[in-house]
Amino acid sequence: MITLDKLFASPSKGNGERWRLPLALILISLVTVVVYWPVLHNGFIDYDDDAYVTMNRMVRQGITLNGFIWSFSSFHAGNWHPLTWISHMLDIQLFGLNPLGHHAVSLTLHLANSLLLCGILHRLTNHLGRSSFVALLFALHPLHVESVVWIAERKDLLSTFFWLLTTLAYAHFTRKRSLSRYLIVLLLFTLGLLAKQMLVTLPLILLLMDYWPLNRFAPRYGENTAIRVGMKSLLAEKIPLLLISAAAALLTVRAQDSAGALAHGEGSVLLHAGNALISYVSYLGEMIRPVDLAIFYPFEPSLVTPPRVAGAAALLTAITCFVIRQRQCRPYLLFGWFWYLLTLLPVIGFIKVGSQAMADRYTYIPLIGLFVATAWGGGELAGRWRHGVRAATAGAAVILALLSFQTVTQIRYWRNSFDLYSHALEVVERNWLAHNNLAVLLAQQNRQEEAIRHFQESLRIYPNQAEGFKNIGNVYQSVGRTQEALEAFHDAVRINPDDPEGHFRLGYAYLMDGDSDHAYREYLQVRRLNETYAQPLLDSIQRATRRTP
DSSP states (O other), rough: OHHHHTTSSOOOOOOGGTTHHHHHHHHHHHHHHHGGGGGGGGHHHSSHEEEIIIOOOOOOOOHHHHHHHHHHOOOOGGGOOOOOOHHHHHHHHHHTTTTHHHHHHHHHHHHHHHHHHHHHHHHOOHHHHHHHHHHHHHHHHHGGGGHHOOGGGHHHHHHHHHHHHHHHHHHHHSSOOOOOHHHHHHHHHHHHHHHHHGGGHHHHHHHHHTTTTSSSSOTTTEEEEEHHHHHHHHHHHHHHHHHHHHHHHHHHHHHHHHHTOTTTTOOOOHHHHHHHHHHHHHHHHHHHSSSSOOOOOOOOOGOOOHHHHHHHHHHHHHHHHHHHHOOOOOOOHHHHHHHHHHHHGSSSSSOOOEEEEGGGGGGGTTHHHHHHHHHHHHHHHHTTSHHHHHHHHHHHHHHHHHHHHHHHHHHHSSSSSHHHHHHHHHHSSSOOHHHHHHHHHHHTTOOOHHHHHHHHHHHHHOOOOOOHHHHHHHHHHHHHHHHHHHHHHHHHHHHHHOOOOHHHHHHHHHHHHOOOHHHHHHHHHHHHHOOOHHHHHHHHHHHHHTTTO
């Protein structure tokens, strides 16, 4: 008789136990698909899905030569990830703008990542029960909902797929080192970077894998050990990967800077470093208690206080010292903890990108390390009790059931943009972005007064947002409040004087107010910033007023 406690017993041994891995993979597949099935009824949302798919002119053409060239040459949406663009183009080619197909592909990738994770850990450690538990935690944790159900976050799923394939190829290489096997590692690693530059820390993670579970540093009794090589060789193996990572990181910085996503001058380096330390601890808390999750968590400088920063630094230091002291008898703790610390580095905020303090999607890869430490630590504790395996299996089942329930609930919030922003306002205080985006939706539904109230609240919370002033100016103009519209557009231009759209909106507002002189001046500014965009506007005013340029 097949029982869960037998399935999750560790480790698997002998040919007679081979059926357990396929059974575990089937179980992971069934549970993941059942939990995530509601996502197939979700639509696109108006936050980034438009930039990536629904309003992207190149992507909407499907697979074309021009689109292929564009995907490698564009910094659109502040990113350089050609493989992700091609993935979206392929979705359009197959499904058009039917969101069901796009969501089905994302769910398939998430399932593939979960199965790969289980298979890789089982191959490296021969512990099927613990590997299955890690894979199920990865598949079902609510923090991963954002990466799976947000179509614009296809890059998370695709890059992680190649991350896991790279680790599998690397494990294969360590068994028998050869140039051909190493070139496969390089190829898969490069493909992952072409999907998202989150893989820049993977060379360091491979070095962690050399320590455990590959055990290439020094053999341990009973451990699964690859061919041992010297430390110099271990480091030399990583040099080509690190060079590729450095090139990818430079491209990422250029792409983010081109879109204005780098937070130049918004707070000091120490402030961002403090927020990064707090975020490391916050992600730990969300892993343990994944409630009140939202699409956006605003960066609040007032919350980065010395006591909070000192407390976060002390906790992180204490955990680090503990896992280092346990490295001989429990190497999986060091592996899991440093996996978490290292993989979060590119997105933790030491280099500030965007206006968020943290984001659920950033945990898609980093939590794997904590899941491994949890599963192996729990397995070791269970092995000390007479009925420990059954107790651990029952506890794991309860944990997975609770996570699944929360994940299903979280998926529902992503059904449409209105539900998503409304939920964000309920669970996150001072969420200026949710106020702004909800107001845009209300304005589209001709609920102008409600929209104005949300825009005003957004600007009250965070007044340094040119986009918000443009948005409220548009609504003021649509309801005939011309002077208020002019003031709003003036504020937008003051905050971002190099934005041609801001000058255009201000010029148009002047034109509608009958002030062609000021309108003409603003359109000249538009021409200075974007001549192609502005020239037809200037020509129309010149014809109307018989001006000369």
